[in-house]
Amino acid sequence: MRTTFDLTPLYRSTVGFDRLFSMLDQVGGFDGAQGSSYPPYNIERTGENAYRITLAVAGFAADDLSIEAKENTLTVRGDKQAPKAEDEKRGEVLYQGIAARAFERVFQLADFVEVRGASLENGLLHIDLVREIPEKMKPRQIAINGVGGAAGPKVLDTKAA
Structure with missing residues (x-):
């Protein structure tokens, strides 16, 4: 038994997610591949x-x-x-x-x-x-310049999305 999901309401209310919805359809086997x-x-x-x-x-x-x-x-x-033509001369399959x-x-x-x-x-x-992964997408260290009583720069670890 196959359950189908209608993603049409999501197409109306989202922008830029069409590729994601197409991938969901293909994973579910709804793309007409006929198994x-x-x-x-x-x-x-x-x-x-x-x-x-x-x-x-x-x-x-x-x-x-x-x-x-x-x-x-x-x-x-x-x-x-x-x-x-030379392959056909070998014989009948x-x-x-x-x-x-x-x-x-x-x-x-x-x-x-x-x-x-x-x-x-x-x-x-x-x-x-x-x-x-491009360098600009990799995690990197960001220095925080302290103002006041800080005893040197602090480092904040950020993660790329």
Whole structure:
């Protein structure tokens, strides 16, 4: 049983949260993906601020795949090219269990997460990501200049949001 939430009233009364509501819709599975789980994938943390997405794309060549990063969204598309004439001479396929259908897999990335590279090996597409927070967003020490009887500057620790 699927429960749906109507976020329309929130759209009317908020400004700048449309991306957040879209992400909530996608997490809930309301984006029309129809429960597609192809191709299967793993997401792993490889370091403190490093991540790797691995997709099982057996049968796809590098030319059949495209990766696009845009506005905190990573999109991986696969579209198998039509077989060449020399491939057709090999024989007739009696059973095809290896899926070669076109796919599109979308991942929502957190702020400051960037794609560092991708590689295809042994039927697995590896996409390496890293989160780099800009210096102006990192915590920093602020000196407070004392007036009066203070015995030197005091330091206030502030946290970036």
